[in-house]
Amino acid sequence: MPMRTTLFGDLATNEGSILKAEIKYKPVIALSDFKISIYQGDTSISSQIISTLCINPKIELASELREWFQLEESAKAKGSPSTLFKNAKEIHISDIMHKSQNSIQAQYCTFKAKITTILNRLEPWFYACNKKVDKDVSKECLNNKCRRIIDDLVPRYLVKILVKNGTDNARVTLFDAAEIFIGCKAKTFITEKKEKNNQSPYFQKFVLNIGKTFKFLVKLGEKTKDERGEGNIIAQEIQLQLDITIDVDNEDATLELPRKKIKVEKD
Template sequence: MVADDLIKSILIKNQSDNLPEDCLVKSNFLSLYENFQSIDYMKDRAILSTKNEYVDMLNDRIIKQLPGEGKKFYSFDEAVDDRNHHYQQEFLSVATKWTTTPQADIFAITTNVKPSINYITRHNKPDTRREITLMNISGMLMCATLFGDLATNEGSILEEEIKYKPIIALSDFKISIYQGTSISSQIISTLCINPKIELASELREWFQLEEAAKAKGSPSMLFKNAKEIHISDIMHTSQNSIQAQYCTFKAKITTILNRLEPWFYACKGCDKKVDTDVSKECLNDKYHRIINDPLPMYLVKILMENGTDNTRVTLFDAAETLIRCKAEKFITEKKYKNNHSPYFQKFVLNIEKTFKFLVKLDEKTKDERGEGLNSSSADILVAELLFTPI
């Protein structure tokens, strides 16, 4: 009986033809028209909701009841004359409404999601992180690190949906362009998956066109727009900008240094090389996670020349275009058919062929790139490289 009385006392009944949401607003904000300018009146009332989208909907219904001309504010970076601290500074720029005007630092396609990694922070507290790879509408790849709940919750959703290449909107992430673009989440960061906005639709359409072109062997937009330079320009020219830049160059493959075993096994969480014959633990993980199924990845080392210049290039994921199959399939074929594997034979036939490469230049100076090498020989170690046969 007591329970029934308690339920009746907190239950809000809809006694009119109005929508239930309007009855909820009216019961909590009595005399709203007369008191909407009172800070004490507004801050002492709240309607709790299970989802942000419901909060946005209720806010809209309340705002529509307020008198006066409506104004649109995209964000607040500072509270003016807030002597009583009614507005929490760290939440002023947080955006949660993704169905109308987007307020995000980055809109991108998710191309890869790594497993989450548990680790100990410098304050000796357990935490979780996860690396994801993004591609923006210019075709540039970026790596973002999710921490805490974002790594566990949203990161798990992205991992499950990665085959559909979900679009994400990042807001209030920490972005650094020093020595390459670095993106990482903060306490106030928000991540929205597949926001229902026009910009997301445009990004999806662009990505589908890029994938279709890639399937036909056509170069990407990033490849087409990159400036063509000479090998010597890469080795002997410093970057004026602190941002990474892309460029292309032509060169002939003279030798594949590790053609008999162009792969390694990596930890799925950090992509670092592991040797399960020596240790079953990932040494890069502070929790020393057990590795039961290391990930096979390409690592192809080739010598190239262009006129009087020569260089050594290391290919990682880009080697898949050269070998024309996944690393796991190449290893299996090589194991059972040895040098008679059709993939291996196509692979070595690339020697003495000329290619056009897309390479990402970071902020290293010319001395750092060519350290220990003479003017006619240089060493370019790059993980992101695309190419088109000439």
């Protein structure tokens, strides 16, 4: 479960600088005496004067965590669902849209629905450093907290789809989760799309998802309650559901089952 951590004072200057340089290597950190708070269902922690932070500590728990993370990343690369996805409770799409939080902490749930439309199939991305920026601005990041000149803006997925389950409809937004949905990184998709247009195999796979049923992982929190009530849902993860329906309208139709040999011993 994601958690926001804020560093102040010397921790921000010293350990924070090290983390900034090492973040691409996914370091494991050990925190002690941090202040814990929950706001609108999200858990966050922040440093105090007595707080300590250790980067990549040489302890067994850190090794176990790194091994778990590597397995999760490997499974994600293969398109396998995460542990969070597999353990989340499945509920109906109407519950996702109207469920209020009885707990002060956010919850994760899944729902199944069929994709009826991809609203921005011709351009399902945006450019960013840390926040969303205008794609027409090639060098200056428009993030007010950033306001810096960058060499190259980073493309990220932003896929908007309409889904339906029975009589319920919703609009689902996918960010990084769309990578599994499309099958490649956003940068690769953009390059292929510009070179081959609608003949790009990634684009064709993308639009052929219309009509298919998927399972979506959703974070239920207080701050998204109003949006969900209006039918706008952000999915953290997505997985294709195999259609195993059988057409029985044809009277001559038969269902072929695999044959199995049975060994019979004589008395």
